[in-house]
Amino acid sequence: MIHLENVRVSFPNPGGKRSVVLDLPKWDVSAGRRIALRGPSGSGKSTLLNVLAGLLVPESGLVQVAGVKLSALSEVERDRFRAQNVGFVFQAFHLLDCYTALENIELGAAFSGELPDRERAEFLLKSVGLIDHAKFFPRQLSTGQQARVALARALATRPKLLLADEPTGSLDIDSGKRVLDILFQTAEQENITIVCATHDLALATHFDASVSVSAGRFQP
Ligand SMILES: Nc1ncnc2c1ncn2[C@@H]1O[C@H](COP(=O)(O)OP(=O)(O)OP(=O)(O)O)[C@@H](O)[C@H]1O
Ligand SMILES: [Mg+2]
Incomplete structure (x- = not known):
């Protein structure tokens, strides 16, 4: 599902020089695997998720997701690829304030160019325990x-890869575990690959x- 080779991302720092924030010689994740991404603040977890989502193009290296070389796509094609293949749960959720819980989930599908799927949205809202x-x-x-709700929205498009x-x-430990259980259940039923950044050591297990x-590097 994921194949990375010599991926390098750097950003200009205020001093005018560039700092390397991601430097990954090789990484493979097969379909259906559930991977926790751990590491201290500023280590590059969000940067890696953005690369996998095609939101950020590394300056060098190969990024292949679901068999597609992201670097070979134009920005529009990458957007379409993401809409059709990738679900993203943002840390700050980014729910749309003027839409209801159900509408937020339905819109997840609408943004990917699909018809709003009320049945799927209701199914997901039910599985996260919020149909009421x-x-x-x-x-x-x-x-x-x-x-x-953010998790249900990310799953609305039946993504192959879920990035969180x-x-x-x-959330507290129990609520966090409950969200994870829901995610794992759906992922198993639909063979979704998961990469999830988390500070929580207990959750990562x-x-x-x-x-x-x-x-910016993987530790052995
Ligand atoms: N747009 C940017 N411009 C410059 N530097 C950036 C930019 N985005 C990220 N960085 C730098 O890249 C490094 C990695 O950031 P990243 O957000 O990936 O860390 P993280 O592991 O997700 O941290 P956290 O756990 O706090 O969310 C940081 O040092 C940050 O300053
Ligand atoms: Mg982060």
Whole structure:
């Protein structure tokens, strides 16, 4: 599902020089695997997720996701690829305030150019345990409930790859575990590959593998 080779990302720092923030010689993840991405703040976890989503193009190296070479695509093609293949759960959720929980999930599909799928949205809202909150707006939901809606939205398009950036970061241990359980259940049924950045060591142990990132490199 994921194949990286000699991927390098650097950003200009305020001093005018460039700092390398990601430097990965090789990384492969097969379909259906669930990978936790760990590492201190600033180590490059979000940068790697952005590269995998095709939101950030590395200055060199090969990025292949679901058999597609992202570097060979134009920006429009990358957007389309992402819409059709990748689900993304942002740390801050980014739910749309003026749409209900159910509409937010339906819009997940609409943004990828598919017809809104009410049935799928209801199925997902049910699986995250919030069907009774379908008509609630994000501001009327608790943080944990918003996390679950964000997860359901990311799954709305039936992605092959789900990328999650600290999806349980603002939740207590039990709620975090519950969100993870829901994610794993759906992922198993639909053979979804997961890469999830998390600070939470206890949570990371529930994944198939945990990869440590330090200063943009994988630690052995
Ligand atoms: N647009 C940018 N311009 C310059 N530097 C950037 C940019 N985006 C990220 N960086 C740098 O890249 C490094 C890695 O950032 P990244 O957001 O990937 O870390 P992270 O592991 O996700 O951290 P956290 O756990 O705090 O979310 C940081 O040192 C950061 O300053
Ligand atoms: Mg981050």
